[in-house]
Structures are given as C-alpha cells and as structure tokens.
Amino acid sequence: MRESTDTFELAGRTYRSRLIVGTGKYADFEQTRRAVEICGAEIVTVAVRRVNITDAGKENLLDYLSPDRYTILPNTAGCYTAEDAVRTCRLARDAGVGKLVKLEVIGDPATLFPDVPATIEAAKTLVAEGFDVLPYITDDVVACLRLQDVGCKAVMPLAAPIGSGLGIRNRYNLKIILEKLSVPVIVDAGVGTASDAAVAMEMGCTAVLMNTAIAGARDPLRMAKAMRLGVEAGREAFLAGRIEKRLYATASSPLSDLID
Amino acid sequence: MRLSVNGEEREIEAGATIERLLEDLGLRARRVAVEVNREVVTRDAWPCTELRERDSVEIVQFVGGG
Numbered sequence: 001m002r003e004s005t006d007t008f009e010l011a012g013r014t015y016r017s018r019l020i021v022g023t024g025k026y027a028d029f030e031q032t033r034r035a036v037e038i039c040g041a042e043i044v045t046v047a048v049r050r051v052n053i054t055d056a057g058k059e060n061l062l063d064y065l066s067p068d069r070y071t072i073l074p075n076t077a078g079c080y081t082a083e084d085a086v087r088t089c090r091l092a093r094d095a096g097v098g099k100l101v102k103l104e105v106i107g108d109p110a111t112l113f114p115d116v117p118a119t120i121e122a123a124k125t126l127v128a129e130g131f132d133v134l135p136y137i138t139d140d141v142v143a144c145l146r147l148q149d150v151g152c153k154a155v156m157p158l159a160a161p162i163g164s165g166l167g168i169r170n171r172y173n174l175k176i177i178l179e180k181l182s183v184p185v186i187v188d189a190g191v192g193t194a195s196d197a198a199v200a201m202e203m204g205c206t207a208v209l210m211n212t213a214i215a216g217a218r219d220p221l222r223m224a225k226a227m228r229l230g231v232e233a234g235r236e237a238f239l240a241g242r243i244e245k246r247l248y249a250t251a252s253s254p255l256s257d258l259i260d
Numbered sequence: 261m262r263l264s265v266n267g268e269e270r271e272i273e274a275g276a277t278i279e280r281l282l283e284d285l286g287l288r289a290r291r292v293a294v295e296v297n298r299e300v301v302t303r304d305a306w307p308c309t310e311l312r313e314r315d316s317v318e319i320v321q322f323v324g325g326g
Contacts, residue, residue: 096303
C-alpha cells in the first residue's frame with residue numbers, strides 16, 4: 001500500500017484531497033468554513049459577483065477560507081457567452097487568487113448544460129492569456145479532446161445536470177473520456193450522495209467536484225464527512241483493483257475437508 | 261460627474277480616480293476587482309486611473325458558488 005504517495009498534480013501544484021467543493025448554498029460563512037474543513041478539500045470554488053455598493057457587508061467569504069490555506073478556484077457560473085466568461089476570469093485574476101479558473105459557459109438555463117463551442121473558444125483565449133483553465137463540459141470525448149488540445153489543465157465532464165443529485169448517469173461516456181484523455185478528468189456535477197462520489201473515483205477519475213450534494217443535505221457537515229469517506233473509499237478501491245464480475249457463484253470457503 | 265457603478269447611477273467629483281471611488285464606497289481595503297467600460301483596471305492602476313463622465317464601472321468580489 002502506498003497511501004502516503006497518492007497525490008495528484010493540477011496546474012503545477014500537488015494535492016492530496018481528491019474532493020473539490022463549491023461554496024454556494026450554505027446557511028452562512030461559518031457553516032461553509034466548517035463543511036470545507038470536514039470534507040478535507042484543498043481546492044474550493046467561488047463565484048465572482050457584483051459588490052452590493054449600498055450595503056457591502058462587513059465580511060467576505062475569503063475571510064473564512066484563506067487563500068493561504070486553500071486553492072481558490074473562481075468560476076464563471078452564470079456566463080452564457082465566451083466573452084462574459086473571459087471577462088469574469090480576468091476580474092477574478094485581478095482580485096488576486098491566482099490564474100486557476102473553472103470555466104463554465106452555459107448554453108441552456110433548464111439543464112445548465114455547457115455551450116461546447118463557446119467553452120472551447122473561451123478556453124483558447126484564456127490559455128493564450130496565461131490562465132490555467134479547468135472547463136466544465138459535457139460527457140463528450142471529442143469536446144474533451146478539443147479542450148485538452150487547446151491547453152486546458154484538466155477536463156471536468158458532468159455526470160448529471162448541475163445540482164440534480166442524479167448520480168453518475170454516464171459511466172460509459174466517462175469511461176471513454178478516461179481512456180482517451182491524458183490530462184486529469186474531474187467529474188463536475190451530478191453527485192447526490194457518497195456512493196456516487198465513490199463510483200466516480202472507482203472508475204479512475206482524478207477528483208470529484210461537488211457543491212449542492214453537501215450544502216443541500218439535511219445535515220451538511222455530516223454529508224461533508226460522508227463525501228470525504230466516499231471519495232477516499234472509491235479511490236482506494238480503484239487503486240486496489242476490483243474483482244472481475246461473474247455470473248455464477250465462486251465459493252469463498254474451502255471446498256475440501258467438509259464434515260461428513 | 262455621473263457614473264454607472266454596478267448598474268446604479270452615482271455622482272462623484274470630476275476627475276476622481278478609481279481609488280477615490282473605492283474609498284467613497286468603503287471598498288478600498290477589500291479584495292475586489294474593477295472593470296471600467298468592460299476592461300479590467302488592475303489594482304496598481306487604481307490610484308492613477310481617472311474616471312470620466314458616464315463611465316460604466318463594475319466592482320466585483322468572490323462569493324459562494326459551485
């Protein structure tokens with residue numbers, strides 16, 4: 001067992017935790033902070049939004065999640081054009097948390113599926129501007145390959161619609177992506193409970209990204225722990241190598257020396 | 261002069277810089293980023309970038325998101 005050496009690299013940094021979490025939908029910043037701490041994530045996603053200029057509030061999310069401790073991964077959630085996504089990334093970089101971005105260009109409000117051509121276009125621009133781009137994308141191997149070709153540091157295919165909690169609905173498509181891509185594959189969206197996270201990890205995904213599954217649980221802090229364990233269990237099972245599936249039984253106990 | 265700041269009309273003295281606007285709004289020490297007319301103005305340029313009548317300013321920060 002080489003537990004201590006099981007790390008992965010993303011955009012030049014090394015991580016131990018394969019659980020990446022969003023910070024939306026929590027009751028307050030303190031609950032966000034505790035959930036992130038319990039789930040063990042080292043990378044957290046954040047959104048970029050207008051400051052309320054009439055009431056800016058005293059506190060900021062990053063007062064609770066220090067960029068010294070966590071890799072802050074700004075997203076472009078809510079962007080429907082490549083241009084808006086690129087603008088959002090430029091703003092995020094200037095806010096001083098580095099050049100890693102989660103690129104999302106949404107194509108449809110009901111499914112929140114990505115606009116694939118616009119995502120590729122935005123990725124190209126951002127890579128040229130020196131960003132480390134992690135794109136949210138459909139489970140389409142060709143789209144993933146294009147994003148790898150333009151220089152993305154990972155691809156993040158959805159497993160089911162964002163916030164749906166439907167679980168891993170596309171194992172075969174993900175399997176193809178896992179076989180064909182050389183950059184890390186991170187499942188982003190769809191996970192509903194710990195076993196879903198385990199399934200993604202058992203398949204060999206580098207990491208899993210989730211938000212609603214933890215923040216929307218009846219007890220988010222308990223689910224944060226469950227997700228940590230689910231991701232770890234799935235990863236360990238992947239490394240251990242599961243048995244072949246068989247149609248008929250194979251006895252676990254010796255077949256000899258039975259009593260008469 | 262009149263500006264649009266995060267979609268709201270706002271009055272500020274002529275020739276004010278971005279730094280001055282952020283001071284007025286109590287945001288100078290905060291982790292924010294600023295766009296003027298859809299172009300990012302980097303932090304180091306805030307003190308020397310004068311705003312002009314009818315400029316459209318966006319001031320953003322990080323919030324919870326997935």
